[in-house]
Amino acid sequence: MEATFDALLTQMEQQGFAVMDEFIDRASVAKLREHAQRAMADRAFHPAGIGQGQHHHTNHTIRNDQVLWLTPDTLAVWCPTLHHHIDHLTGWLNQSCYAGINQSEFHLAHYAPGAYYKRHLDRFANNNERRFTVIVYLNDQWCEADGGQLVVYGHAGHHSIQPEAGRLVFFPSDKLEHEVLPAKRPRWSFTGWLKTVRIPQSCCSTNY
Ligand SMILES: O=C(O)CCC(=O)C(=O)O
Numbered sequence: 001m002e003a004t005f006d007a008l009l010t011q012m013e014q015q016g017f018a019v020m021d022e023f024i025d026r027a028s029v030a031k032l033r034e035h036a037q038r039a040m041a042d043r044a045f046h047p048a049g050i051g052q053g054q055h056h057h058t059n060h061t062i063r064n065d066q067v068l069w070l071t072p073d074t075l076a077v078w079c080p081t082l083h084h085h086i087d088h089l090t091g092w093l094n095q096s097c098y099a100g101i102n103q104s105e106f107h108l109a110h111y112a113p114g115a116y117y118k119r120h121l122d123r124f125a126n127n128n129e130r131r132f133t134v135i136v137y138l139n140d141q142w143c144e145a146d147g148g149q150l151v152v153y154g155h156a157g158h159h160s161i162q163p164e165a166g167r168l169v170f171f172p173s174d175k176l177e178h179e180v181l182p183a184k185r186p187r188w189s190f191t192g193w194l195k196t197v198r199i200p201q202s203c204c205s206t207n208y
């Protein structure tokens, strides 16, 4: 896996983003998608918002997908393979690149036909904790006519990526602008953000 992660980093340096197929196997994709579909049927998804903290709000002119936030523990149960790979990637980033990742957040996303997410950066204006974005798609046999491509604005201009099952997209959350074009069939994905969260000094000190 280390050689694979090296290749990811090389791609990211060269083009501003990295793409890897079969990051997780088909059976793991199918299992995670089934959990997502069941949660959707149970009305556990809710309209996605933009902004953070007190600035968080929904804005359907910018995005109109639905999301379900997952704790790392739930991810570990719903898709142990993906949980393990993300853990492994985080450890590698910390050891090889001194990335200082100490937290993560994850959600599943569902784009109903017609849903989109306009061009944006993943890092909030008032919070620089998000360092890397990790997206894994859960859609079998996606084709051009299905729409829903992820368009990334990399070093060499824009590039369109099909949200195909098992495919990983990886990029720096504060640098790469991207958008999701309107999907024409239900579009399922997992998105994670690897973060560096400053621990307040007072939490680390011990009083003797
Ligand atoms: O699903 C995708 O392709 C990208 C989603 C995205 O940009 C986001 O959730 O911030």
Ligand SMILES: [Fe+2]
Pocket: 120, 121, 122, 178
């Ligand atoms: Fe994004």
